[in-house]
Amino acid sequence: MTSKITYLGDLRTSSVHLQSGTEILSDAPTDNHGRGEAFSPTDLVANALGSCMISIMAIKSKDLHVDLVGSTVEITKIMQPEPRKIAKIIVVLNMLIAVDEKTKTILERVAMNCPVLLSLNSDIEKDVTFHWK
Structure with missing residues (x-):
């Protein structure tokens, strides 16, 4: 359990x-x-997405000798009224580090393959933006 x-x-x-x-x-x-x-329960679902994305990036960043401490994720959840469900999750990752393009690509690709993102219903629109220092 x-x-x-x-x-x-x-x-x-x-x-x-x-x-x-x-x-x-x-x-x-x-x-x-x-x-x-x-x-709310749906807030937790949306929040889990952002938490998963930054966490999996942090796991990979250890291999790349990059420190993500201080980086933030902003989550906006948009509900659909009928039937009541999550329609869209907007994720803005604010990465407070300066890295080369190869490292950005690797970390962004890892984030876009996090288990929560892969588990969410395909009907939910996911709008993901990365801002790098």
């Missing part, structure tokens, strides 16, 4: 990662009867 989710009431859940004990709270969004006081 990877995690355990407990419904807390008021459209809020607690998810505990069993290996580490880390807890994530989620709320239904304000546009769907919730309080929006934490990530």
Whole structure:
């Protein structure tokens, strides 16, 4: 088992990662009867994409002797109203390092093959932009 989710009431859940004990709270969004006081489940999906992309780039960057510390990923999730689902995820990776074109190509290719991106439904539009220092 990877995690355990407990419904807390008021459209809020607690998810505990069993290996580490880390807890994530989620709320239904304000546009769907919730309080929006934490990530919504669809926010977590979109956020997982950005986290996966930067993490897999960081794994590869060790081989390339490049440090990605301080780089950021901005995520924008756009919902479709009927049926309610994620329509589009906009990912902007702000890489705060100066690298040559070969290294950029390698890292961008790795990011575009992250497991979360490859797992998302093909109906979800993915708009990915890399900004390099």
